[in-house]
Amino acid sequence: MEYRALGRTGWDISTISFGAWGIGGDVWGDTDDAESMRSLHRAVDLGVNFIDTADVYGDGHSERLVGQLLRERSERIIVATKAGRRLPAQTPAGYSRANLTSFVERSLTNLGVETIDLLQLHCPPSEVYETSDVFGILDDLVAAGKLRFYGVSVELVDDALRAIEYDGVDIVGDAVEACDSTCETRTVTRDALDAWQAGLLYRQSDATDLVQVLQR
Secondary structure (H helix, E strand, O other), X not given: OOEEEOOOOOOEEEOEEEEOXXXXXXXXXXXXXXXXXXXXHHHHHXXXXXEEOOOOOOOOHHHHHHHHHHHHOOOOOEEEEEEOOOOOOOOHHHOOHHHHXXXXXXXXXXXXXXXXXXXXXXXXXXXXXXXXXXXXXXXXXXXXXXXXXXXXXXXXXXXXXXXXXXXXXXXXXXXXXOOOOOOHHHHHHHHHHHHHOOEEEEEOOOXXXXXXXXXX
């Protein structure tokens, strides 16, 4: 396994990581938890040290399986989760202090940890990037010891470029599905991240359950 430094986090992350959407079940149909746990353990055996999940993957089921893995392994495993998609409607007002704090506390419980390694806003509406208060709330959650780092998962390059204008945004999750390895859109994003020393998590469009780390 190869490893690369991820932005300003100080972490060396496996270049191929484990995307935990599928193990949550839900939109993917029935899943076998025992098989999911075998897959997680096998990934760690092969050197994977980064897992990407979200609070809506199986309504928290994915997070709980990842939490079980953390209890069963002694290795340092970095976990990224996401928040925001539990909102009934995607509006900037939904990204309030009360809601974000509630989402974080729920994920902490699901994962069985005291601090979330990395929290990403889960493809929020573009208007959120014009609302500095949202990122101030995330700064406060870092200061309170609830988060180590935070970032955003995006669908639009313009959103990524606006996000990294905030000092606390260390990671951008690139969810632009129509983008291949030579796509101009992705290149622009990575060049901008390079200038800001931020990290990029790239989701393979043909392998949703593999998250490839392409940090600058």
